[in-house]
Amino acid sequence: MTVAAPAPTTAHKRPYFASPRNRRDALIFTMMALPNVALIAAFTYRPLIVNLQYSTLDWQLGSRTATVIGLNNYVEWFTSGDAALVLRTTGLFALATVGGSMLLGLLVALALNTAVPGRTFARATVFAPYVLSGVGVGLIWSFIFDPTYGVLSFYLRGMGLSSPQWFSDPGLSLVMVIIVYVWKNLGYCAVVYLAGLQSMPSDVMEAASIDGASGWSRFRHMTLPLLGPTTLFLTITTILNSLQAFDLIKIMTPASDGTRVLIYEAYLQAFGAYQRAGYSAAISVILFVILLALTVIQLAWVEKKVHYA
Amino acid sequence: MTSTPVVDRRALVEQPLPGMWTRKNLVATLLGGALPLLLATLVVALPLLYMVLSSFKTVHEIVTLTPKLLPDHWAFTNYSEAMRNVPFGRIFLNSVMLTTVGSSIKVVLALLTAYALVFVRFPFKNVIFVLVLVALMVPSQVSILPNYVLIASMGGENTYWGILLPGLGTAFGTFLLRQHFKTLPTSMLEAAEVDGAGHWRRLWQIVVPVSGPSIATVALVTIVSEWNEYIWPLIITTDPNKMTLPVGLTLLASNESGPQGWGVMMAGSVLVILPVLVVFSMLQRYIVAGLTQGSLSN
Numbered sequence: 062m063t064v065a066a067p068a069p070t071t072a073h074k075r076p077y078f079a080s081p082r083n084r085r086d087a088l089i090f091t092m093m094a095l096p097n098v099a100l101i102a103a104f105t106y107r108p109l110i111v112n113l114q115y116s117t118l119d120w121q122l123g124s125r126t127a128t129v130i131g132l133n134n135y136v137e138w139f140t141s142g143d144a145a146l147v148l149r150t151t152g153l154f155a156l157a158t159v160g161g162s163m164l165l166g167l168l169v170a171l172a173l174n175t176a177v178p179g180r181t182f183a184r185a186t187v188f189a190p191y192v193l194s195g196v197g198v199g200l201i202w203s204f205i206f207d208p209t210y211g212v213l214s215f216y217l218r219g220m221g222l223s224s225p226q227w228f229s230d231p232g233l234s235l236v237m238v239i240i241v242y243v244w245k246n247l248g249y250c251a252v253v254y255l256a257g258l259q260s261m262p263s264d265v266m267e268a269a270s271i272d273g274a275s276g277w278s279r280f281r282h283m284t285l286p287l288l289g290p291t292t293l294f295l296t297i298t299t300i301l302n303s304l305q306a307f308d309l310i311k312i313m314t315p316a317s318d319g320t321r322v323l324i325y326e327a328y329l330q331a332f333g334a335y336q337r338a339g340y341s342a343a344i345s346v347i348l349f350v351i352l353l354a355l356t357v358i359q360l361a362w363v364e365k366k367v368h369y370a
Numbered sequence: 371m372t373s374t375p376v377v378d379r380r381a382l383v384e385q386p387l388p389g390m391w392t393r394k395n396l397v398a399t400l401l402g403g404a405l406p407l408l409l410a411t412l413v414v415a416l417p418l419l420y421m422v423l424s425s426f427k428t429v430h431e432i433v434t435l436t437p438k439l440l441p442d443h444w445a446f447t448n449y450s451e452a453m454r455n456v457p458f459g460r461i462f463l464n465s466v467m468l469t470t471v472g473s474s475i476k477v478v479l480a481l482l483t484a485y486a487l488v489f490v491r492f493p494f495k496n497v498i499f500v501l502v503l504v505a506l507m508v509p510s511q512v513s514i515l516p517n518y519v520l521i522a523s524m525g526g527e528n529t530y531w532g533i534l535l536p537g538l539g540t541a542f543g544t545f546l547l548r549q550h551f552k553t554l555p556t557s558m559l560e561a562a563e564v565d566g567a568g569h570w571r572r573l574w575q576i577v578v579p580v581s582g583p584s585i586a587t588v589a590l591v592t593i594v595s596e597w598n599e600y601i602w603p604l605i606i607t608t609d610p611n612k613m614t615l616p617v618g619l620t621l622l623a624s625n626e627s628g629p630q631g632w633g634v635m636m637a638g639s640v641l642v643i644l645p646v647l648v649v650f651s652m653l654q655r656y657i658v659a660g661l662t663q664g665s666l667s668n
Binding site for chain 1: 403404406407408410411413414415417418420421424432433434435436437479480482483485486487490491492493495498501502504505507508509510511512513514515516517518519520535536537538539540541544569594597598600601604605615616619620623629632635636638639642643646647650651654657658661662
């Protein structure tokens with residue numbers, strides 16, 4: 062990703078705005094870009110700063126009074142055990158969803174990359190859940206997972222098993238949401254991996270094939286390393302996405318302790334029963350710092366390597 | 371970064387393997403390609419099919435220990451019950467209206483900003499572009515509390531403008547269109563400039579007409595994400611008459627909790643999911659390209 066070279070300017074000697082033509086261009090630029098840039102500044106950048114300020118307050122949402130308590134919200138979060146639970150859940154969720162959707166995505170991509178009729182249709186179908194409403198998807202799967210009337214419990218009964226309590230057991234709630242999240246997102250990984258597979262130098266692969274390299278050996282020693290940049294890119298973007306998972310959790314397991322990830326915890330503290338706006342802001346700041354760190358890694362490191370692909 | 375359809379086109383080219391119809395290759399093709407793809411397609415399609423079919427089942431066919439795929443009697447009662455419980459007709463119109471207005475504004479804003487960033491001379495263009503680029507990485511979820519406090523203080527709760535306003539700035543569209551505009555030959559625009567066409571005319575009469583696919587990509591991705599937008603409308607609306615579909619569906623789910631409510635919830639899910647599925651099935655090329663954009667930068 063390159064940043065545009067500075068616009069060539071003809072007025073080196075004089076101040077930029079002394080030239081009428083420059084003034085006119087600047088005016089046009091402002092008129093065209095300002096509405097969008099102002100909206101982004103007001104509703105994307107401003108909240109980041111405001112969150113910092115809110116996070117120093119003991120403040121009930123809707124209350125007219127607030128007490129400045131410095132870093133106490135952060136101290137409380139890290140010492141109360143909330144941090145341990147929430148960060149552990151967030152980490153597990155990220156690890157499982159990223160690993161699951163990338164692994165399954167790669168397998169689907171390998172299948173899509175063969176000369177099978179109907180693969181264009183298959184590619185679109187597998188991608189489809191990625192564009193569907195998380196609320197709708199969450200309800201479909203809640204029905205399927207229903208321990209009594211769900212299809213899953215029906216098949217489990219058929220095998221002589223009783224259905225796990227997906228909704229009341231915290232650990233199983235997490236497993237369930239992870240499964241649905243992977244179902245929704247693996248098509249994205251599959252399509253990105255497929256693009257990686259198809260940009261592979263086919264002459265090299267053919268040469269290896271003629272040299273007698275077996276399918277597995279070709280995959281292990283050539284395909285996989287050549288997919289390295291794609292894998293790196295997907296790892297970062299799917300981690301970033303998984304940290305923003307909200308819809309499925311809100312609709313499937315809103316009250317479960319097992320699925321309290323960072324983003325949901327920030328929502329719950331401010332807009333749930335507690336209305337603790339300052340505390341919620343502190344959690345949002347922590348989430349933002351994590352996202353920022355990952356983004357910096359992506360920009361500094363991954364972009365360079367993805368270029369190579 | 372180039373636009374992605376390049377990859378799509380390659381995906382469509384069938385590459386017949388040499389000696390494809392030998393028995394060994396046939397088995398390999400089936401095991402390596404056909405069967406896994408069939409499995410993956412079924413795993414994705416069956417839950418969606420089950421949603422649609424269940425939405426037409428009566429309560430007796432839902433609250434049963436032996437569910438079947440097809441309804442015995444096709445019934446529309448779940449839909450009428452959903453409409454009775456929550457004003458879904460109104461909510462559906464809200465979603466259509468807000469998605470149309472919101473996406474239109476966003477596409478125009480993205481066009482204007484991207485044009486200015488690429489074709490208008492301005493000293494701080496890079497700073498502006500970096501601001502847009504970084505905004506792309508900030509998830510809307512971390513901004514909801516400050517935005518809620520601001521919009522609520524302006525009286526925006528349960529209003530259409532309150533739902534729309536915070537999401538109108540578009541980093542994604544700006545970024546994608548800027549990348550596309552940079553690939554346009556400058557000679558084309560220089561000729562127009564010599565002819566005396568101002569920036570406004572150059573944008574609408576030259577740049578927009580040659581940018582159809584890119585604009586379609588931005589528009590479709592924007593439409594889909596506006597339609598599915600959840601956390602912000604959830605927070606800013608409490609009046610069912612002002613809700614969007616995902617929020618109305620949440621309300622329906624909490625009103626209908628209990629096993630007899632599954633059919634009604636499936637009917638609600640159909641209303642949210644089916645329109646996107648229809649649009650996606652017709653225009654998936656653009657949507658997939660737009661959503662996987664970043665992966666193919668070079």
